[in-house]
Amino acid sequence: MSIAATTNLERAPFNPLITRLATAIGCAALADWLFFGWEIGVSLALFLGVLGVTAVACNGTRAARPVRMVMTAVFVAGLAALIENVDMLSVTIGMLATAMFVIVMTAGENSSWYRDLFEAATVPFRGPFQFVGDVIRALRHMKRRTSGWLGSLVAWIVPLSIFAIFLGLFSSANPLIEYQLKRIDLRPLLEFLESWRLVFWVFIVCTVWPLLRRRVKSKPVRQLPPEGSAAAVEPSDLDYLLGEKAMSRSLILFNALFALQSGLDLAYLWGGANLPDGMSHAEYAHRGAYPLIATALLAAAFVLVAMRPGGPAENSKLIRPLVLVWVAQNILLVVSSIFRLDLYVAAFSLTYLRLAALIWMVLVATGLVLILIQIMRKKSNSWLLSANAISLALVLYACCFLNAPWLIASYNVEHSRELGGTGPSLDIKYLESLGSAQTLPPVEAHLSQFPGTLPLSLAYRASPDRNYLKLPGNWRAWNFRRWRLERYFANTAPERLNPSNNGKG
Numbered sequence: 001m002s003i004a005a006t007t008n009l010e011r012a013p014f015n016p017l018i019t020r021l022a023t024a025i026g027c028a029a030l031a032d033w034l035f036f037g038w039e040i041g042v043s044l045a046l047f048l049g050v051l052g053v054t055a056v057a058c059n060g061t062r063a064a065r066p067v068r069m070v071m072t073a074v075f076v077a078g079l080a081a082l083i084e085n086v087d088m089l090s091v092t093i094g095m096l097a098t099a100m101f102v103i104v105m106t107a108g109e110n111s112s113w114y115r116d117l118f119e120a121a122t123v124p125f126r127g128p129f130q131f132v133g134d135v136i137r138a139l140r141h142m143k144r145r146t147s148g149w150l151g152s153l154v155a156w157i158v159p160l161s162i163f164a165i166f167l168g169l170f171s172s173a174n175p176l177i178e179y180q181l182k183r184i185d186l187r188p189l190l191e192f193l194e195s196w197r198l199v200f201w202v203f204i205v206c207t208v209w210p211l212l213r214r215r216v217k218s219k220p221v222r223q224l225p226p227e228g229s230a231a232a233v234e235p236s237d238l239d240y241l242l243g244e245k246a247m248s249r250s251l252i253l254f255n256a257l258f259a260l261q262s263g264l265d266l267a268y269l270w271g272g273a274n275l276p277d278g279m280s281h282a283e284y285a286h287r288g289a290y291p292l293i294a295t296a297l298l299a300a301a302f303v304l305v306a307m308r309p310g311g312p313a314e315n316s317k318l319i320r321p322l323v324l325v326w327v328a329q330n331i332l333l334v335v336s337s338i339f340r341l342d343l344y345v346a347a348f349s350l351t352y353l354r355l356a357a358l359i360w361m362v363l364v365a366t367g368l369v370l371i372l373i374q375i376m377r378k379k380s381n382s383w384l385l386s387a388n389a390i391s392l393a394l395v396l397y398a399c400c401f402l403n404a405p406w407l408i409a410s411y412n413v414e415h416s417r418e419l420g421g422t423g424p425s426l427d428i429k430y431l432e433s434l435g436s437a438q439t440l441p442p443v444e445a446h447l448s449q450f451p452g453t454l455p456l457s458l459a460y461r462a463s464p465d466r467n468y469l470k471l472p473g474n475w476r477a478w479n480f481r482r483w484r485l486e487r488y489f490a491n492t493a494p495e496r497l498n499p500s501n502n503g504k505g
Helices: 019-035 042-057 063-083 088-106 113-121 123-145 148-154 157-173 175-182 187-192 195-212 237-241 244-270 281-306 320-346 352-377 381-399 404-414 430-433 437-444 451-461 464-470 480-491
Strands: 010-012 215-217
Touching: 019 042, 019 195, 042 063, 042 088, 042 195, 063 088, 088 113, 088 195, 088 320, 113 123, 123 195, 157 175, 157 244, 157 281, 175 244, 244 281, 244 320, 281 320, 281 352, 320 352, 352 381, 352 404, 404 437, 437 480
Parallel strands: none
Antiparallel strands: 010 215
8 A cells, every 4th residue: 555545544734844844954953952962960851841842733623622731730740749759760751741631632522532642652663654755745746736856856766775884885896996985085074963963953853743744533534546546557666766766767877876886896706917015816806705796685675676576667668678687796705705704715715604694695606696597587576585495495405415614624624824825824713613523534635734733632532522323212213414423433443543643663
């Protein structure tokens, strides 16, 4: 159901949305003056008093005279508790009294106390959602009744917002982009705009919004438009923010930004071009491995929204090829992330987390390829969901047969500095932290280069846990992986492990 569809909740007839928004900003300014950087005391009672009176003035009074007198007494009593002392109980009572005062004073005759109490208790939680919904309705109204240039301006909201998110992710992933962005001097603007203060203002606006813009119960009026009329096919809310113009602009911006990132990767990561002084290829690779995966996931979500059934992409000759190019760029981005991770592992060794990240990247790449197939072959979303579920199940099943401790130990030994590899010296403590004897065979094969692992090897061999097969009836603990390890222990005598023996008996 559309957010803007007719419901049994009618907004109060007084003051347009812009007036309520200005009032909410005024409340945020008052809260900033009373609270920000100061200890809370009687200031909270003052703020709630102003908020209660202002909210009733914005929405108009509908309660009968006796009810107004009772609720005024409740309102004053709640503020008196805050004037006496500010603690968790008095704050809760004061806020509930203020919310109940506004709700009951502006409610119609059909309201009930338990419904009003529930509405008052949920004001802080409903605020952000109601605020966003009202903004979307306002955008719909502007698109219908304002001039073309303003509607065109609205269509830039989503492209520029998501472009800023992608730019931030690329900045954290690519030190070259970060360096260029840091050269922009934003200090004058940042001195004026303090991030925590902005968050505080947004929080106050969202919190007071349900009280300033009340919704009053009325009988629902169901009107069915005649078949074939323009009103019978009403566009959804997404069509106003993600219409054909917004989608095409978004995809043009995103393709250009992703092309920049891909070009830098091709030059510096794949081509081996010289990086700025003080930056190694390993550092360049590590910076982008994880943020780029987050970028690809966000891009995949946007593609699903863009190609939704009934969306603007179905009839657009421009959006479809732009989406295909963008998905292809995302696949290249994930491949680049895998290559980055490979470079980083080669320089700093393999760990459980990096192995899991590699598997996750392969899954993301598979999902993007499936999205590409879905778009090209016009498959349904249920097909895409099933295909991704099958891919996930196959990967998880394959991981059941993956001996991760052995794989990690084998890679780190073969690429260690002691054996002339590109990685660091073997981290014996990390292998020990894996808590598995599966790490021993790769290490013991080169024990002369790693004498520090001898105590670890002997400790595992002497562990009482290895006697599980000797216990009567304990065949139930048998598994194939442990059996292979026991065969290895049986064929590798402890005497052979001492590098000082050199074969002498």
